Amino acid sequence: MGSDCESSVVLVTGGTGLVGQAIKYVVENGSGRKNEKWIFGSSKDADLTDRASTEAMFLKYKPTHVIHLAAKVGGLFGNLSANLEFLRKNIAINDNVLAMAHKTGVQNVVSCLSTCIFPDKTTYPINETMVHNGPPHDSNYGYSYAKRLIDILNRGYNNEHGRNYTSIIPTNVFGPEDNFNIQQGHVLPGLIHKIYLAKLEGKPFTVWGTGKPRRQFIYSRDLARLIIWVLREYKETEPIILSVGEEDEVSIKEAAEQVAIAMDFKEGFLFDTDKADGQYKKTADNTKLRKYLPEFQFTPFPQALKETCDWFVENYQRARK
Structure with a gap:
């Protein structure tokens, strides 16, 4: 993928989500190469749980490289009530994508895992060697085991067919195009939406x-730059954690303070300590x-938050919430 004389077609599954849109942004703003064609797939392109539909998409676009982000995802409640469905659908998606990548001659695939797949009982800090060291948390075992199996599939395609299929493990991703739903979204987009509403009402938020x-x-755009690097340069089958260092950890309180600064919110906030x-x-x-x-160089947290908050305010009507 590195040389200018070879042309590449990069298919991004789940290309309309938070990370897919971040990759699109960085490709269009300096990280793309003249010899690369990027295709950002969505559920309109194929039902990835269906083998024939997945194959039709691969035959249509003829990718040489794949970034596999598509997954059936949900919040805590969704996982708790439907672990079997999360297991079966994600196994089907991952098996179809990798099988069709191999069948159509795709040499490089980068799949996205999650830190939630690590064993529930483990030591910290977690690293790439610990993925299979024990059962994941019971609340999302279906999703977690399906994601772990990507690592096993990658090993198989490498060992038996010489494919350069690998995976990345990001920590808590945030940025433009996130899901800002207060109940179902993750902590940062939930805080951003809460503060937006509190500012309209002129009241403290909780x-x-x-x-x-x-x-x-x-930051999703930092993650995007790293994923593109993995696709072009990383040759290991073993996963790689993509994260800021331990020294850049942020408390939820500090995150709330930074969001308030980014949103120019002056009313203060409270803690509901009855919540876990x-x-x-x-x-x-x-x-x-x-x-x-x-x-x-990672984007400084306050700057990344400001860009995310500004995007949310400017795109409030169309943002997922």
């Missing part, structure tokens, strides 16, 4: 829990990433 838990947040905090820390180790890219 943070669920104590605000003490700490998380590693990665969840795990205090789920630190991921980015040593492998830093070994490869010691100079990579």
Whole structure:
């Protein structure tokens, strides 16, 4: 994919979501190459749970490279009530995408995993060698086991067919085009939406829990630049964690303060300590990433938050919420 004389066709499955749209943004703003054609697929292009539909999409676009982001996802309640469905649908999606990639001669596939697939009982910081070291949390075992199987599929396609199929494990992703639903979305987009509404009402807003838990947040456009690097340069089958370092962990309280600054919100906030905090820390180790890219510059958290908040305000009517 590196040389200018070879032309590449990169198919991004799940291309209309948070990470897919971030990749589109960075490709269109300096990270694309003249010899690359990028296709951002959506559910309109294919039903990836169906083998024939998936094959038709691959035959139509003829990709040479694939970034596989598509998945059946849901919040805590969705997973709890439908683990079997999450398991079966995601197994089908992943098996179809990788099988059709192999069948049509795609040499490079980068699939997206999640930190939630790691064992429930583990030590921190977590690293790439620990994915299969024990059962995942019971609440989302269906999704987690389906994602873990991508790693197993990658090993098989590499060992038996010499394919360069690998996977990435991002930490908490946020940015433009996120899902800003307060009940179902993740913590940062939920906070952004809460503060937007509180500002309209001129009232303080409420943070669920104590605000003490700490998380590693990665800006979707930084993640996009890293995924493109993985597609072009990373040759290992083993997954790679894409994350800021432990030193850049942010507490939920600090995140709420930064969102308030970014939104120019002056009314203050309260903590609903009757709501559960969840795990205090789920630190991921980015040593492998830093070994490869010691100079990579992450967007400073306040700047990334400001860009995300500005996007949400400007696109409020069409944003997912």
